Amino acid sequence: MGYHLARRGLPFVILDASHRIGDAWRHRWDSLRLFTPARYDGLAGMPFPATGHTFPSKDEMADYLERYARHFRLPVRTGVKVDGLSRHGDGFLVTAGSQRITADNVVVAMSNYQKPFTPAFARELDPHIVQLHSKDYRGPAQLQPGGVLLVGAGNSGADIAMEVAATHDTWLSGRDVGHVPFRIEGLAARLIMLRLVLGVLFHRVLTVATPIGRKARPKILSQGGPLIRIKPRDLAAAGVKRVPRTAGVRDGLPVLEDGRVLDVKNVIWCTGFHHGFSWI
Numbered sequence: 001m002g003y004h005l006a007r008r009g010l011p012f013v014i015l016d017a018s019h020r021i022g023d024a025w026r027h028r029w030d031s032l033r034l035f036t037p038a039r040y041d042g043l044a045g046m047p048f049p050a051t052g053h054t055f056p057s058k059d060e061m062a063d064y065l066e067r068y069a070r071h072f073r074l075p076v077r078t079g080v081k082v083d084g085l086s087r088h089g090d091g092f093l094v095t096a097g098s099q100r101i102t103a104d105n106v107v108v109a110m111s112n113y114q115k116p117f118t119p120a121f122a123r124e125l126d127p128h129i130v131q132l133h134s135k136d137y138r139g140p141a142q143l144q145p146g147g148v149l150l151v152g153a154g155n156s157g158a159d160i161a162m163e164v165a166a167t168h169d170t171w172l173s174g175r176d177v178g179h180v181p182f183r184i185e186g187l188a189a190r191l192i193m194l195r196l197v198l199g200v201l202f203h204r205v206l207t208v209a210t211p212i213g214r215k216a217r218p219k220i221l222s223q224g225g226p227l228i229r230i231k232p233r234d235l236a237a238a239g240v241k242r243v244p245r246t247a248g249v250r251d252g253l254p255v256l257e258d259g260r261v262l263d264v265k266n267v268i269w270c271t272g273f274h275h276g277f278s279w280i
Contacts (some may be wrong), residue, residue, distance in 0.1 A: 002074040003044045012070040014074060014109075015096065017081035021069050022062030029137045031163055034056040035155060035228040043068055043105055055229075118269045119246075126252030130266045134160060137268055140167050146265025149173060149254055152247045157270035164268075171262060172235065173246045173254075174270075178226040196229040 005012045018024060034041060039052035041061065046068050049054055056064070069076050084095035085106060086190050094101040116133040119190030125131060130144050134156045140163060148164050150157045161172045235242065246256040 001109055002069070002076075003072055006072060006074065007125060012075065013074045013093070013101070014069075014080045015080045015101075016076055017083055019079050020066065021076055021078060022065040025058045025062035025065070027135075028058045029134070029160065029163075032159070034058070046108045057168050063188060109138045115273055116269070117271050117273050119271065122267075122269065124249040124252070125254065125267060129252070129264065132266075132268050134268060134270045135273075140164050143168060143266045147171065147262065148266040148268065149246070149262055149264045150268045150270055151254075151268030152272065153177060153242070154270065154272075155228055155230075157268075158235060160270065161235060161240045162230060162238050165235075165240045168266070169241075170239065171241045171243050171264070173243050173256065175245060177243075196276060 002012065002014050016073050020026070022231075035055070036216045037053050038048040038050035038056050041056060041064075042048035043065075048056065048064055050060065065082075068074075070201045080096045080099065082094055082096050084091050084093075085108070086095075088102055089105045091102055092106045094103060094106060116135045118131075118133060122131060130142070132142060133150075137160060143164065145168075147169040149165075149171045151173050153172050157172055157174060161170050164170050232242070243260070243262070246254050247257045248255045250261050253263055254267060255261050
């Protein structure tokens with residue numbers, strides 16, 4: 001958005017709560033890589049600086065955003081957390097702590113992924129169990145000896161499960177979200193991924209402009225997309241045990257939907273984030 005506003009010579013400012021551009025990516029878990037190839041990860045006017053079929057790390061993405069803003073001299077104010085947005089005359093009033101900014105137009109470019117969601121029963125778990133949300137997970141070193149339960153079987157849960165299974169007994173809890181039925185790494189798979197899946201399916205079919213895209217949208221928003229890189233057989237080979245949804249707590253331990261109680265020492269909540277906001 002800033003790139004296009006600058007090209008039109010319009011006055012604007014970009015507010016970012018982080019202290020450094022790209023920190024929203026830097027603060028994810030250490031081994032995270034993007035699920036889309038570099039060819040599709042660049043912004044307007046500046047391709048992503050990597051081989052098109054590779055999958056950038058989260059730090060590479062963060063550094064790219066920082067370079068992008070610097071290259072186009074975008075007026076980004078970091079360390080400014082917007083806490084209010086209201087109508088003000090014919091325009092808007094933006095508040096950020098003691099700061100007040102008026103504007104004729106406001107673009108809310110933040111994602112919904114701001115405040116981690118955990119179920120209310122999480123507070124009933126034994127206090128000796130280490131609890132982390134995927135937003136705060138960095139690596140296995142944060143975990144104590146003993147079993148690990150990952151709650152949420154989407155891409156984040158599967159990725160983290162594969163990593164922690166190397167050092168801990170690991171259970172992955174949640175509904176089956178499905179998976180992409182081919183490998184996205186390897187020459188033949190890359191051609192399918194780039195030309196068919198991304199080039200046709202995601203860019204032309206699964207959009208709000210088509211009936212099939214509008215029909216699929218509620219499920220994708222509520223349940224997440226299918227597993228991209230990891231397949232069910234990969235989880236099984238790594239020793240990850242698939243179990244039903246986590247439904248509550250009994251005697252300080254997590255209880256599954258089928259009534260089983262898991263005696264684990266760590267729980268990682270891969271349960272997503274609160275959606276939406278109610279500013280205006």
